[in-house]
Amino acid sequence: MTSVRNIIFHHPQRMVFGAGSLRQMAEDYLASGYKRFFIISDPAVMEHLSPTLDVLKSGGITLKIHLGLKGEPSFADLQEILAEARSFDADSIAGIGGGSVMDVAKVVAALLHADQSIEEIVGNGLLKGRGTYLLCMPTTSGTGSEVSPNAILIDEKDGSKKGMISPFLVPDSVYVDPALTLSLPASITAYTGIDALTHCIEAFANRFAHPMVDVWALEGIRLISRNLKRVVEEGQNLEARTQVALGSVYGGMCLGPVNTAAVHALAYPLGTQFKIPHGLSNALLLPYVMEFNLPAAKERYAAIAVAMGARRRASDAVIALQGIVRLRQLIRDCQVPSRLSDLGIPADAIPALARSAMEIQRLLKNNVREVTLDDAINMYEKAY
Ligand SMILES: [Fe+2]
Numbered sequence: 001m002t003s004v005r006n007i008i009f010h011h012p013q014r015m016v017f018g019a020g021s022l023r024q025m026a027e028d029y030l031a032s033g034y035k036r037f038f039i040i041s042d043p044a045v046m047e048h049l050s051p052t053l054d055v056l057k058s059g060g061i062t063l064k065i066h067l068g069l070k071g072e073p074s075f076a077d078l079q080e081i082l083a084e085a086r087s088f089d090a091d092s093i094a095g096i097g098g099g100s101v102m103d104v105a106k107v108v109a110a111l112l113h114a115d116q117s118i119e120e121i122v123g124n125g126l127l128k129g130r131g132t133y134l135l136c137m138p139t140t141s142g143t144g145s146e147v148s149p150n151a152i153l154i155d156e157k158d159g160s161k162k163g164m165i166s167p168f169l170v171p172d173s174v175y176v177d178p179a180l181t182l183s184l185p186a187s188i189t190a191y192t193g194i195d196a197l198t199h200c201i202e203a204f205a206n207r208f209a210h211p212m213v214d215v216w217a218l219e220g221i222r223l224i225s226r227n228l229k230r231v232v233e234e235g236q237n238l239e240a241r242t243q244v245a246l247g248s249v250y251g252g253m254c255l256g257p258v259n260t261a262a263v264h265a266l267a268y269p270l271g272t273q274f275k276i277p278h279g280l281s282n283a284l285l286l287p288y289v290m291e292f293n294l295p296a297a298k299e300r301y302a303a304i305a306v307a308m309g310a311r312r313r314a315s316d317a318v319i320a321l322q323g324i325v326r327l328r329q330l331i332r333d334c335q336v337p338s339r340l341s342d343l344g345i346p347a348d349a350i351p352a353l354a355r356s357a358m359e360i361q362r363l364l365k366n367n368v369r370e371v372t373l374d375d376a377i378n379m380y381e382k383a384y
Contacts, residue, residue, distance in 0.1 A: 004210070004211055005208075005210065007210050007212065007213075007257050008257070009212075009256065009257055010149055010167035010170045010256060011147065011170065011253070012136075012146075012147060012170055012171050012172060012173060012174040013172050013173065014028070014172065014173045014174070015147070015173075015174045015175075015176070016028075016173075016174070016175045016176070017176045017245075017246070017249065018176075018177070018178070018242070019177060019178050019179045019238055019242060020177065020179065021137075021175040021176060021177035022048070022049075022052050022137070022175065022177045022179070022180065023052070024175060025052065025135070025137060025173075025175040025177075026052045026055045026056055026059075028173065029056060029061070029092075029135070030055075030056065030059040030061070032092070032133070034061075034091050034092040034133055035060070035061060035062060035091060036061075036062050036064075036088065036089055036090050036091045036092065037056065037061050037062070037063050037064075037090070037091075037092050037093075037094065038063075038064050038066070038084075038085045038088055038090035038092070038093050038094070038108075039053075039063060039064070039065045039066070039093075039094045039095075039096060040065075040066045040069065040081060040093070040094065040095050040096070040097065040101050040104055040105045040108065041065060041066070041067055041094075041095075041096040041097050041101060042067065042069070042096075042097040042098065042101055042139065043067050044139075044183075045096065045097060045139045045180060046065075046067070048139075048179075048180055048183075049096060053065070064084070064085075064088045064090070066081055066084060066085075069081075069097075069100060069101060069104060071100075071275065072100055072154055072161075072271060072272075072275075072278075073100050073103065073104050073153050073154065074153060074154040074155070074156050075118050075119075075153055075154070075155050075156060075157075075162075076156055077104065077153075078104055078107055078108065078111075078118055078153055079118070081104060081108055082107075082108050082111055082112065085108050085112055086112065090112065090132070091132070091133070092132065092133040092134075092135065093105050093108055093109040093112065093132055093133070093134050093135070094134075094135040094136065094137065095134075095135075095136045095137070095145075095171075096136075096137040096139060097138075097139050097140075098138070098139060098140045098142070098143060098188075098192070099138075099140070099142065099143025099144075099145045099152075099192075099195075099278070101139075102136045102138065102143070102145040102146055103143075103145055103150075103151040103152055103153065104151075104153070105134065105136060106134060106136070106145070106151045106169045106171065107121075107151050107153065107164065107169070109130055109132040109133070109134035110127055110129075110130040110132075110134075110166070110168055110169060112131070112132045113131045113132065114127075114128065114129070114130075114131070116128060118153070121164050121166070122155075122162045122163070122164055123163075123164070123165070124165045124166075124362070125165065125166055126164075126166065127164065127166035127168045127169065128168075129168055130168040130169070133172050133173075134171040134172050134173075135171060135172065135173045135174070135175070136171040136173075136174050136175075137174070137175045137176070137177065137180070138176060138180075138245075138248070139180045139181060139184075140181060140184060140188060140189075140192040140248075141178070141181055141189075141192055141193060141196060141231075141241070141244045141245045141247070141248035142191070142192025142193060142194075142195040142196045142248055142251075142279055143192065143195060143196075143248075143252070143278075144196060144199055144248055144249065144251045144252020144253070144254075144255055145252065146171060146174045146176065146249075146252060147170070147171075147174060147249060147252040147253050147255075147256075148169075148170070148252050148253075148255035148256050149165055149166055149167050149168075149169045149170050149255075149256045150163060150164070150165050150169065150255055150256070150259075151163070151164045151169055152164075154272060159272050159273070160268075160272055160356065160359070161268050161271065161272055163362065170256070176245055176249055178238060178241040178242040178244075178245040179238065179241075181231075181241050181244075181245060182235060182236055182238065182241060183235070184235065185235075186232045186233075186235060186334075186335070187335075187336075188277075189228075189231050189232050189235065190228070190232045190279070190283075190334035190335065190336050191277050191278070191279030191280045191283065191336065192248070192279045193224055193228040193231065193232070193244055193247075193248075193279070193334070194228070194279050194280075194282055194283040194286070194330075194331065194334070194336060195251075195278055195279035195282050196220065196224055196244070196247055196248040196251040196252075197220070197221060197224045197225065197228070197247070197251070197286075198251075198260065198263050198264070198279075198282040198283075198286055199217075199220070199251030199252065199254050199255055199260060200216070200217040200218070200220035200221045200224070200247070200250060200251045200254060201217070201221060201263075201286070201290070201304055202254075202259075202260040202261045202262075202263055202264065202366070203216075203217045203251075203254030203255070203258040203259070203260070204217035204218060204221070204254075204300060204303070204304060205261075205290075205293060205297050205300040205301055205304065205368050206258050206259075206261055206366050206367075206368065207261075207365070207366050207367065207368055208258050208259075208366055209258060209300070210257060210258060212257075213253070213254050213257055213258045216250040216251075216253045216254055217250065217251075217254050217258075218303065218304075218307045219247070219250055219307075220246075220247040220248075220250030220251045220254070221247075221304055221307040221308060222247075222307045222308070223243045223244065223246055223247035223250070224244055224247035224248070224251075225307070225308040225309065225326070225327075225330060226243070226309070227240045227243040227244050227247070228244060228330060228334055229330065229333040229334060231244050232333070232334045232335065258366070259363065259366055260363055260366065261289075261363055261364065261366040261367040261368070262289045262292075262293070262363070262364055262367040262369075262371050262379075263282055263285050263286050263289045264282065264360075264363050265357050265358075265360035265363040265364045265367075265371075266285045266289065266353075266354075266357045266376060266379060266380065267281035267282045267284070267285055268281070268356070268357070268360060269352075269353045269356035269357050270284065270285075270340075270345070270353065272356070273349065273352070273353065273356070274343065274344075274345055274349075276343060276345075280336060280337065280343075283331050283336045283337075283338070284337070284338065284339070284340055284343075284383050285379065285380075285383055286327065286331075287324050287327055287328050287331070287338075287383075288379045288382045288383045289379060290323070290324050290327070291324060291382075292369060292371075292375065292378075292379055293367065293368050293369045294317070294320050294321070294324075295369070296368045296369035297368040297369075298315075298316040298317045298320050299316050300368070301316075301320035301323055301324075302316035302317075302319040302320045302323070304320070304323050305319045305320055305321075305322050305323025305324075305326065306319065306323075308323050308326045308327065308330075309326060310322040310323055310326060339383065339384060340380065340383050340384045341384050345384075347384060350377055350380045350381060350384070351377060353376075353380055354373055354376035354377045354380055355373065357371075357376050358371075358373050358376060
């Protein structure tokens, strides 16, 4: 045994990063030999996408575009889109949009010709394979779904978010074009950016942290904390958008081998029970989970604070606290609400939120400090 534990990474076969990658996507697709392209996307990005889709059409590609996904996707949404992709006889699938769009595309590609149902692949490593080419292109800088082996969908039977994790959910090709994020509204820019920051923070301060992942996590924290305020205030700043997009990819790369912890576990019920956007849910809880975790991982939180710009001039505990102060300032600077009570959540919902969060043991087991039901209630109350 060495101090570095064994680890397995699954990355996309081809990843193109940078402004203008959309053009490269069309070139590569035309050269790929695929002919029937089923694209799941978002009406908000069609304006940017249309010229590229025209290039594909004039290259002889038959396209079918699904734009109907609203809010966080459910198993029923998945079934509907899967049926559509099957009747179209797709030979290739793309998700061009935010995390929900890409998660659905990943599962559609996996199940298109599979003999498994959606229920059978919920969990870790249960998907038997993927026979269909999968391309992902994020249009927000946040979820990191384009490089992760995870997909999250709502099971309407119990209203909870179910996670599917499999190396077969990692796309074949990924194109990250920060120019696609230029027209994102400030609020979505802020929420998704905080989500990416949370991926990095939770992967770095994690019971299963790994030195290779630490490198991406710290760099992601540095890039996002330095540039997020700027992209919220100056949406058209391509340089800052590119830095945040890079941080978001690093955050996504952390999600496979290490994954998130208590912030995400406590955030999910806010999404399912009160439809609070995922990034905002994380922003509401992140400072309180960090405060709770701090005694268990002072050194780690001090390194996070330094990546956020704090000076190494005091003890780890003091520097770590400065990191939380900086985080709160960043959340304020990005005009993200910071209290559950600001969002119309009744105080008496807290015990049920905490009980739901406690069921997400797949993430809580990663947390640097054990979380009990009382601890979860306490953190929600502090965030209220
Ligand atoms: Fe997330």
